[in-house]
Amino acid sequence: MSPRFPGLRRFLRIDRGVASVERAVDDELRFHFDMTTRELMTNGMTPDEARKEATRRFGDVQGTRERLASIDRARVGRERRAEWWSAFAQDMRYAVRGLRLKPGFALAVIITLGLGVGANAAMFGIVDRLLFRPPAYLIAPDRAALIYKGLTFRGTENLTSYTGYRPYLDLRENTTSFDAMTPFYVNQPAVGTGDATKEMHVAAAGPDLWRMFDVKPVIGRFYTADEDVPPDGKPVVVISYAFWQTNYGGRPDAVGSRIDIGSGKFTIIGVAPEGFNGFSVDPVVGFMPVSAQMSADAFSRDAKNPWYSTYNMTWLQVYARRKPGVSIDAATADLTRAVQVSYKKSVEINPKKTPIDKVRPRAFAGPVLADRGPNESNDAKVATWLVGVAAMVLLIACANVANLLLARALRRRREIAVRIALGVSRGRLLMQLLTESLLLALIGGVTGLAIAQFGGGALRNTLLGKDVLATSAFTDPRLIGFALGLAIVAGLLTGLVPALQTGRSDVSSALKAGAREGQVHRTRLRSGLLVAQATLSVVLLVGAGLFLRSLVNVQNVRMGYDADRLLWVQLNMRGLKTDSVADTQLRQRLLERAQKLPGVQNAARALTVPFWSTWEINLFTPGIDSVNKLGDFTLQAASPEFFSTMGTRIIRGRGFTAADGEHAPRVMVVGESMAKKIWPNQDAIGKCMRVNADTVPCSTIVGIAEDVRRGSMSETEMHYYLPLAQFRPAIGGLFVRTNSHAADHVEEIRRGLQQLMPGSSYVTVSAMSSIIAPVIRSWRVGAIMFAVFGLLALVLAAVGLYSVIAYNVTQRTHEMGVRVALGAQAGDVTRLVVREGLRVVVPGVALGTVIALFAGKWVAPLLFDVSPKDPPVMVTVILTLLAVAVAASWLPARRASRVDPSEALRAD
């Protein structure tokens, strides 16, 4: 390292470092040699001899020189580190002392930052789970994929990751890009026997599951390929660690014991490692072979079309891992070929299917986290939005903290000037101020983690309707890193500005000036921060208003049935073998019992449940070539009490009666929009519709019902109704109409009906409102979150505005005194101050409104029946902000107007 650029070196101030160590060593040695040669020369040697003798005495000069330099470098480094630490410790002590002197200030900053960081950490926890963190134990997450299939119908491509077992086998047999591939799906069967029976999440997967994850059984073993051979497989299950702990107390004899899952009896063969959850987002209690699961599921037994060879069932997702070196594009091409082969095979079996050149099947390897794929859930969309909102709250919090720190820095100007005058370097001073804000930020970060820990569960429940795989905020390294990182960035951001401002201050003028005089221009920065806060508040509050209106709209929308008063009763036979006569009789008994239960107004049998299930079959009507080409028509089959139970209005004609029995003439009720679609400008009543085949007798249309929403809140469905007796009398469940809020009657009615259930079969009862809740959750969450965050922002902005105006007023006491002395009225002074407050807020409000209008097009898809430019929302928010601004300036303004001129003028 030769000092070739001494100027540069001096400029960079690095001469204290390496170069100086070497120079010092050289200086020391030169002195030594000079002295030695001089002494030797005094003793009579010639200069040459003396130099030689000196060198001899010294030994290896060059080697020693290097050794000395390296020793010194180590020493200097250590000294400097020690110095830094002691300065840091001093800064820390100073910061702690300073904060303890101003606990109110410290608390305000910590809580503000804590809320900002906490909101972000909680959101991060959710979004990380949904969008970023690969499933635990997954090997090579970058090569793992969820496989999607795209089929084009009526011109639009329908992308789905759901498929059946036969198509899965086709993919497996016809691709070469993958080294592991498994079906995976989660059911909610009843687990256990007797009173302990509970519906829990159980996963089914192929044996490749265990190769895609880096897992070993805690005890026992995992299942193998020969235990997953259709049709029946082996009834074995690997239980989750958590289930093992809670239900078996972690005892090793759990392995080998038997457990009732669904309608099958399974042998526990192993325990999966802690936290292993396969590809599921919901915590699962066990993993079983697909064939074992399907064999135990009575519903899937269909002798003509067994589940493993039919192309007509879709219930599973396929996960696969690309071989190393196979690109995503190559895998996609490979998959598309396989999916085309598969489609051709399905057409061979069912030649009536849409031809392949119309459907254009394709497939691709999508992200393993479903919410990152093309069919992301609404939850993920809302969560992503809320991350933005939380970030804005943090920004506002930062602005506020910066404002508080600035105010504090201004109050400390004299103290700081004194310290500079006493010779404290500006660098040290800067470090000191930064240490203070970093300390605050770290405490704020920990507070934020605590908020995320205790508020995160509530947030996850509100947002996702369940506490998905909750991790503790205090033990999740990703979350801790995120929160503390955020806090530190926030601390640096907020601390740097005031610190630099202080560092720049002019010592002599600060010392000369009175305590309250300050350079007015410095408040410009604070005003800027306030403008930003007002802007963000407007944006958030507009969001809150839009989501609130969406929520109100969604709750007031006419569903076509009275969701609040309805319960759905579902039968689960657990494999009980009964004939259809017994099934029909059981349901009839349940219906009669339900109608007699206290609190029940009416009850009816039905086949499908809005938002849970749909049923479509082929329809034929004279005069129309293909009814099914007109759209999707979904069917409900129901008993005569259905329409009055649901509260679905019959617009014209009649509903069903007891007379529409199995052998009576076939009848049908159609929804309004379906009637209009099939028979435009004609009366549908009396028309003939053939159900399932064009050879069966006519079902005469006897009534037209109002439209219902049963798949989406935003549109009604084309729906029709058949008498259950004429369709499938032996299946389906019950709708029960209660005479008050249905959710309050769930348990009562379950108990009342359960008594009729034979053997280990059971009923589950769900309130219709809880079935709809997940559907409207995104609006509810949006409304709650935006409202909470928006109000938080508003309060922060109001406090910020108040403190700045109050500060300015104290600064201008003198001026106010002069004004009052010259005859200004109290009202004039008040107006002056309030106008100052508005001058900060109005640009912020204007900017915020523009941003809100501009951002509208991105929120629009998340809203319900509200324009993102909804004028009432905009006007309300603008007026609110202005009112808050006036209120926040009003208090200091009143103080200013009460200034006693004689006192104000005497003060200096």
Added chain:
Amino acid sequence: MPAIDLDLLQGTLDLLILKTLTWGPRHGYAVASWIRETTDQRLLIEEGALYTALHRMEKRGLLESEWGLSENNRKAKYYQLTAAGRRQLRTRTAVWTEYAAAVFKVLQTA
């Protein structure tokens, strides 16, 4: 009681330097001359090793240094004992004396 340092030369040189500096700060040249003169030139010490020892002891906190002016008005690096250096000198002296006495005793036996 610390174990006796068997690295005789290294330990001895450190001890000599500590002793030399008990009379106040000296620069490296002075330390070297003083040792040479005091031992009547009977201990042959390579001066390179001496400086290495000085720097190492400074790093270990036994000595501290300061730049000052020499007798002939030249800039020179002066070393002086730190509190740790004095402590070290006391224990080392005790250890060394005992060590030397023991060795001497062995050599005295007939």
